[in-house]
Amino acid sequence: MSHLKRGSVAVVGAAESDLGKVAEHTSPLDLMAQATRRALDDCGLKMSDIDGLFAAVGQVRLSPLALAEYLRLKPNYFDGTIIGGSSFMAHIAHAQAAIEAGLCEVALIAYGSTQKTVSRTAAGRPEYNYYETPFKPFLPASAYAMAAARHMHEFGTTREQLAEVAVAARQWALLNPKAWEKEPLSIEQVLNARMVSYPFTVRDCCLVTDGGGAIILTSAARAKTLKKKPVYVLGTGEAIGHATISNMENFVVTAAAESGPKAFKMAGVKHADVRMLSLYDAFTITPILFLEDLGFCPKGEGGRFVSGGDIAPGGKVAVNTSGGGLSYNHPGMYGLLVLIEAIRQVRGECDKRQVKNCDIALAHGNGGVLSSQCTVIFGSENTL
């Protein structure tokens, strides 16, 4: 089996689209095009330089076709891998493979969603499944809630520890002008909020917002000639577990336990070298599971690891400095924004929430119902 080469490609452009609640009749493609324009301006490349196209949009079934049509691109290479919110981490790995193989040189990865404007149901109607639909699980929340319940049962994790994740996210969000949430949040407020699917209140659940983003990747050689300091792809790992929650084998161990080691092996870095973690926080249980499965703490210790403000500003480990899906923005498949925050931290562009000497950052994506897990480790020039 061949392996991708550490640092062979770099992110050169990264941008969000407008976020939050956009104007009526805005399409996901409008957001993707806007983010693409901003990402091109970020790196100084022209639209005609794009020869690789990667897109996955819940609301647009044939995503690569639709974006190619909107921008009238004629990519040499394209990929519409859609595995939920981790799709874009997978796209990074696939784009790296394509660039290394000479199939394309400048890859665009884009995403957009108007789920807030058109409603979640309109943005993605649930598929009927005889083995689940009759029981009316509130998906995806109930799936993650059952993982949290099992984690609490096996390891003594508490609702207060889950709430710590939401409170830390909110504290980071207050340092990010682009965050949707603007008010402080306490553990008591999380616990006393409206119950959605036990043990989750609405504050254990990610936001529902509009938004999107774009990332531009190219070879390390070309990256050096562009405007911004390149953010190198040091390691990637992809893994899939199941599609439906009924088929998850062990509710307290995710496929991040496979994607993480792959990414670390390729990157050749140690956990202690990672200065910032961008962990897909669809629900408060997910950063806890990923801290464990990626090896930042032993299995079962995640709840204690996040307690006492240890992942909040000023804590032991910087996690989700944007405010995360819980407090910054969560436009459906949020993984692209998970990547953008890690990229910006390595660039040193995060202003008040900037992590010092952030030469290495890890972005971890989760898709479906703890289904797909993909990890990307980014590094600055100092790490090559």
Add this chain to the structure above:
Amino acid sequence: MQSLMEKSPLGIFIEHIKKGELAYQVCTDDNTPVFFPRVVAPRTGSTNLEWRVSKGLGTVYTTTVVCGKENAKWNVAMIDLDEGFRMMSRVEDIDPMEVKIGMRVKFRAHPGDEKQPPYHVFVPAGGAK
């Protein structure tokens, strides 16, 4: 191999439910239980799948309570059947918040309605594991 021209795996499962039976498959190549029902066994790729009827006894693996509109609350749980397969269901005849991990439960057929074919639910069987 089972033809899909007359009967489907789900169709056979529902026929059993209509008779008050909880059916599952076993891959006879390696004697592992298989659920949901399939035409090809996972992992082995075998077509040697044998239908069996479960004793209907299981244990709650994990559980949640969904909170709907107007204070409606209902249970959703994952049940580990004693024969070694897992399924989503709900535990009835008990307050949804009283459904606990480890609780022993027993299968009951639910008649369904015009839109939903009959399906499997569970009730407390007494005791815990």
